[in-house]
Amino acid sequence: MSDSGNSPVIPGSQAKHSWLVLRLISLVAIGLSLFQLYSAGIQPLGLFYQRSIHLALIMMLAFLMFPVFGPSRPRGVVGWLIDLVFFAGAVITGGYLVLYLDEIINRAGFWTQTDIVIGCIATITVLEASRRAVGAGMTVIGMIAILYAFAGSRGELPWLGEWLPGILEHRGYSLDRLVGQLYLGQEGIFGLPMGVAATYIFIFVLFGAFLEITGAGKFFIDLAYAATGRQRGGPAKAAVIASAGMGSISGSAIANVVTTGAFTIPLMKRLGYRPHQAGGIEAAASTGGQIMPPLMGAGAFLIAEY
Numbered sequence: 660m661s662d663s664g665n666s667p668v669i670p671g672s673q674a675k676h677s678w679l680v681l682r683l684i685s686l687v688a689i690g691l692s693l694f695q696l697y698s699a700g701i702q703p704l705g706l707f708y709q710r711s712i713h714l715a716l717i718m719m720l721a722f723l724m725f726p727v728f729g730p731s732r733p734r735g736v737v738g739w740l741i742d743l744v745f746f747a748g749a750v751i752t753g754g755y756l757v758l759y760l761d762e763i764i765n766r767a768g769f770w771t772q773t774d775i776v777i778g779c780i781a782t783i784t785v786l787e788a789s790r791r792a793v794g795a796g797m798t799v800i801g802m803i804a805i806l807y808a809f810a811g812s813r814g815e816l817p818w819l820g821e822w823l824p825g826i827l828e829h830r831g832y833s834l835d836r837l838v839g840q841l842y843l844g845q846e847g848i849f850g851l852p853m854g855v856a857a858t859y860i861f862i863f864v865l866f867g868a869f870l871e872i873t874g875a876g877k878f879f880i881d882l883a884y885a886a887t888g889r890q891r892g893g894p895a896k897a898a899v900i901a902s903a904g905m906g907s908i909s910g911s912a913i914a915n916v917v918t919t920g921a922f923t924i925p926l927m928k929r930l931g932y933r934p935h936q937a938g939g940i941e942a943a944a945s946t947g948g949q950i951m952p953p954l955m956g957a958g959a960f961l962i963a964e965y
Contacts, residue, residue: 684723691716695861707756710849713857715753718788722746725791745787752781752842763843770839778838785848808832855964866908878904895932898923899944906948915945 694712698704704712726734727741734742755777756763763774770778782805790798810819814831823829832840841847886900901919906912920941927937 680723684720687716687719687723691720691861692865695857695865699858699862705760706845706854707760707849710853710857711753711756713861714785714848714853715749718749718753718784719746721788721792722749727791745784748780748784749788752777752784767843768839770835770843774843775835775838778842779834781842781848782838805837808837809834851964852961855961859964895923895927895937895940898927898941899947902941902944902948903951904948906945906951912942912946912949915948916941919945 691713694716698709703709722742722745726732727738727745728734732738786798786801789801806816806819807823808814809816809831810823811817811829811831812820813833814820815834817831820828820831842849882900882904886897898919901923902915905915905919920938924937924941927940928934932940
């Protein structure tokens, strides 16, 4: 199955998708949104139930939106097989915790072979989803951290511990212990950042998306121009006010620059601001917009949760 040359493009992914993939993306996204609204406002769920389902749906979206070989190449048969394997991995790893959570808690610390295998699949699946959605940098950091945990006299890679100098040296961890920490505990994959994302961030981002679609973003930009248009350096001041307004409904510096910068940067350049000045003003204003409530950036929610 391959994508046609006229296939639609999902914003943010820069990849063309077939009609079937678009329908699947829509179904998963709608299901994720309804689940988040249900768990936030109707029936609060337990830690592992909410976070495991949230992560599974997010990874399913990632494997649908971001092809394995990149957005510029069609998936092809091999690409579809790889994507289906990882898609199934997201479903299995999320469903396993939901179905067998009581048994897993009862045998805490005494993991079965199935627990370890599913935990390994979950770790690989998360790393691949991160590579596609965020980039190879985050995946490499995660892999280095896992290798570092294995390095040591009692670890899976004792020879690697010989290369660790001084304070970096440690005794190492076994596969069972590492998987238990990453997948079967509350301090690994399903730790505090995942909890904040599943509990607060997604709801606020969903709320902000509704505001942008209904025209609230344009309102903030128009309001900024009306307030500062006749003042000296008006476009620069408008960039600050508009970015603050947009930041309150987007929580993203990048989205802020894309929306407000498309208007304010050309205006500043026409009034004599140098290009790097205009870009710097907009970038700084948009970054500050991340701490404008209610839709603050993820870092603000993490700080509050800690």
